[in-house]
Structures are given as structure tokens and as C-alpha cells.
Amino acid sequence: MxxxxxxxxxxxxxxxxxxxxxxxxxxxxxxxxxxxxxxxxxxxxxxxxxxxxxxxxxxxxxxxxxxxxxxxxxxxxxxxxxxxxxxxxxxxxxxxxxxxxxxxxxxxxxxxxxxxxxxxxxxxxxxxxxxxxxxxxxxxxxxxxxxxxxxxxxxxxxxxxxxxxxxxxLPRADLVAGMAEVVKCGVIVDTTILELVERDPAAALDLDGPVLRELVERAVQVKADVVAQDLRESSLREILNYGHTFGHAIEQVEHYAWRHGEAVAVGMIYVAELALRAGLLGQADVDRHRAVLTSLGLPTTYADGQWDDLLTAMRRDKKTRGSLLRFVALDAIGSPTRLEGPSEQQLRAAYDAVAG
Missing domain, CATH: 3.40.50.1970 (Rossmann fold)
Structure with a gap:
């Protein structure tokens, strides 16, 4: 090839x-x-x-x-x-x-x-x-x-x-986990990625077929385009961290026993639910997140009981400024924005929505 x-x-x-x-x-x-x-x-x-x-x-x-x-x-x-x-x-x-x-x-x-x-x-x-x-x-x-x-x-x-x-x-579980970053590129920029997965989730994970290669190439192109404009993550590049604030918190709380992609998948659901509560994102787009990730076998929930530790970990995130929590969010699929300083009530409500 x-x-x-x-x-x-x-x-x-x-x-x-x-x-x-x-x-x-x-x-x-x-x-x-x-x-x-x-x-x-x-x-x-x-x-x-x-x-x-x-x-x-x-x-x-x-x-x-x-x-x-x-x-x-x-x-x-x-x-x-x-x-x-x-x-x-x-x-x-x-x-x-x-x-x-x-x-x-x-x-x-x-x-x-x-x-x-x-x-x-x-x-x-x-x-x-x-x-x-x-x-x-x-x-x-x-x-x-x-x-x-x-x-x-x-x-x-x-x-x-x-x-x-x-x-x-790769073990199958690692291949599936890697798809979280591919889906991330789809929800923030290239919605064709989501359409390819929705059309045939099995083909997206088929090592012998053309779809997986196209997904890889599209995801790399998204990252290349963003990085070329903002090497040092001063502005635009932050969109590549979509789902990572909560995802990194899961990894830390779980002592890195979770695969990165699995944590990011749940992180994307969390920030989508947070954007919903902040009036940025509609319910249909939140549901689309969950449907695409589920179709690939990625997790969309996280066990309850760890909120205080997760919040502490999120406050250490590199996007945080002082005591102000900052998230990469969406106001529509393919349209990233920033959500700064959500209320404690919104943060907790989004967590309740992903607590399985």
C-alpha cells in the first residue's frame, strides 16, 4: 500500500x-x-x-x-x-x-x-x-x-x-482505546470522522480494511493543522485537550491503571455534560458523543465516590489559571470553545451524569 x-x-x-x-x-x-x-x-x-x-x-x-x-x-x-x-x-x-x-x-x-x-x-x-x-x-x-x-x-x-x-x-483493548483520540478529532474539527464510525463501527477497527487508515490520516491531519498554527499551546492548540481535563484526573486517581484513551472517552462525556449544563451544547450532541464512543466499545461512565479526588486533580490541570478551572468545550459538534469557571453545582451535576 x-x-x-x-x-x-x-x-x-x-x-x-x-x-x-x-x-x-x-x-x-x-x-x-x-x-x-x-x-x-x-x-x-x-x-x-x-x-x-x-x-x-x-x-x-x-x-x-x-x-x-x-x-x-x-x-x-x-x-x-x-x-x-x-x-x-x-x-x-x-x-x-x-x-x-x-x-x-x-x-x-x-x-x-x-x-x-x-x-x-x-x-x-x-x-x-x-x-x-x-x-x-x-x-x-x-x-x-x-x-x-x-x-x-x-x-x-x-x-x-x-x-x-x-x-x-496491539491487544484489541489498546486498539479500541486509541480510537478515543480519533473520535476527539472528529468532535472538535473533522466531523467526517464521526460519520465514518457511525456508518460502520466494525470497519473503523478492521486492520485489513481502508477505513481505519483513513481515520488515522484524518486524525493526524487535524493535529498537524492545529499544531502548525500553535506549537506552544498558547491558544488554538488547547482544543486538542478536549476531554483531557477529567480524563487526566481519572488516570491520576486510578494510579494510571486506566488506559489513556478510556479515560479520555469518559472525559469527553463529562465535558459534554458540563457544556450542556452551561447552556453551550444541546442534548442531541451529548447523545451523539455517547453513541459514537459506545459503538466502538469505549467506556462512557466512571464509578461514583471519587469526586473530591477528581476535583483536586482537575485543579492541577495545566489549563487552570490560579483557582479558575478552564475546560475545552463545544458549542456544537465541530465547533470548540472554552468554558471558564463553571459553578460547583455544574461541575458536580456533570459528574453525577457520568457516575455509573
Missing amino acids: SRNVIRVGDDYDVVIGDDAWDDLPGLVGERAQRVLVVRAPTLPGPAESVRRALAGAGLEVIDAAVPDAEQAKTAEVAAGLWSLMGQHGFTRTDVVVGLGGGATTDLAGFVAATWLRGVPVVQVPTTLLAMVDAAVGGKTGINTAEGKNLVGAFHPPVGVLADLTTLRT
């Missing part, structure tokens, strides 16, 4: 295709001598494909397996990678490659951003979530005990390679 190249502003390309490993050395560039491959521990096939492609181009490949999922995003893991780079004499022309899901690409980008005040990074996402969200856009970070992604840097990659064959390595 042919490759599709999506340009992110004037900065870098996202290459989407099948068995596209030979494109990797071109993204790394000619100046590099060494490549640190930061990878998830459960990817022997893609890791070997990356190693062969880079070594075949004459590059020294330094393999660095890191813990799985959010356990990778700690200061201790980052410090271990900095030490490894120092031992191998990493210079500013050498390159970090992030191979794995969103947590791995977040970590790899952060390590690249901070070594010698910035070395190039190429992201090679292997999950649906990472392909359509984490690996594109240059937001990098690690977690602290106080919250998710509170320490980080904006550090755009020099290229992204989304090889769709790696999606076959």
Missing part, C-alpha cells in the same frame, strides 16, 4: 504507510552518527526492523528498552537514558528515536529536548493512540507524584514514521 506524507507546517513530515521502515534513515538525516532507540519492552519485531534500517545506513544503534506504559515516564528512567547518552558520547547531531506508544514517545522526546539543551528526535509510534496524538506535535513530558505531564518541554520531532503494520501487535 502506498505511503501518505502529511506535512506539519514547514517543520517535518509524518509518513503513514505499511512496512515503511526504509523511510526511517531519511528522517534521521545524514549528519547523525549515533541513534539512541528508546523503545517499549514488548516490541521485538518492530525493534529489529528499526535496528536493521538504521544499521544498514551505517549508523551506530544504541538500544534502550524502558518500562512499559506510564512507568517509563519518570525522572529516574530519564536520568538513566541521559547517562547512556553520555557514555556513548552523544552530540547535538546524533538522534533519539522513540519506538512505542504514547508514554515511550513522550519520554523519548523529553530526553531529546533536555540532552545538550536539545538533540533531534524521530518518533516511531506503534499504537493507534501514539500515531494520532502523542507522537505528533512536539509535546514531551514525564510524570510526577502530583500529576501527569507536569514536567516537560515543547520539542518538535524532525520526522514521524507511522507504520500501520505495527497496529497488528
